[in-house]
Amino acid sequence: MNNGLKKFFAAGLVLSLAVLAFTATLGAQGKASPADLTTAKSLGSREAPITLEVFADYQCPQCRLFYETVTKQLIDNYVSTGKVYLVHRDFPLSMHTYSHQAAHWLNAAAAAGYYQPVEQALYDKQDTWAPTGQIEPILAGVLSPVEMKKVRLVESTEGSLLDAAVASDMALGNSKHVDGTPTIFVYHKGQTTQLPTGGVNYALLKQYLDYLLTH
């Protein structure tokens, strides 16, 4: 076999492998799972020493308070610095008429890559959409028309996956005896601890996180 033929076969092999890899990637994207959405609803580095898992309901006033007074500072000071990996879990409570719908749209936004701005908008504008269930206009208010089109496409084509992601989070919450929101679990050095409901403010959480980071 001459050199030219060898090069031709080698180039063909490389090209075939590249096509195979690309096809496999597409196939994996086509079979997105609730676990993929969990990743899309998480912030920070997976390698962070502390993981905070927050079970929340977008229509719950206490969750909004927690987001506005704790989560925002947590993202700025601990998540963006690689100290905390923040995982959102949907736990829409039955007492809130539109919280499941909000979680559904949040998952659509997360799948399209817009989790953070949409989460913030849902909490910031809770008073606007909670009485009416008009959630789409809230998303449209923070996303560009192109981004909104992507979210709508995901919502219309992957509706069952979005609901499965919410159901999966709820099943996990039920298995952990979550009975209200926000419920927060802290994972550090193989130990899982649940924070007391209702009393977590930023000052106390900061002290605890700083303690964990030094131990």
Place this chain on the structure above:
Amino acid sequence: MAEAATITHASAAGVSVGSRVGRILLLIGRLVLGGIFVYAAYSKVHFDGAWHLRDYQFFFAMGINSYNMLPLSVVQWMAAILPWLEFALGALVMLGIGLRWASLGLTALLVVFMVALARAAMLGLEINCGCFGYNSPKPSTELWHDSGFVVLAIAVTVGAFLVHRSRRAAA
């Protein structure tokens, strides 16, 4: 004369039996009341399947803070000392050491807890009471439990003072 002697003897026997029953009841009350507080202290430093002797105060501070009634500095101070105060007073009552003052201290603590629980129940706060760890009942439910504990604590305290007085009188 013989009749009078019989009455005196019966009366003395009655007092004696009553005193013994009273002391047994006091012992049971002491063990139950003290045990409740020792357990309450234990549940604040051992939860989620592990001891939290070095970080319990963070969790308990969050628990106290959920009542939304005290400044943060007081919350942190209370979180640090309350479990040990509960343990110390509970152990003293169980052992019968300084019984009158230890049981009086527990009664006072229970009254303070009940005020906090009643306030939380009136405000409709959806929180865990934090009395026995962080899976405790809601304040409205725990209020009923604490009502029983207060009755027990008052009974033990009164009993402790009466026993002390009777001993002094006998001496």
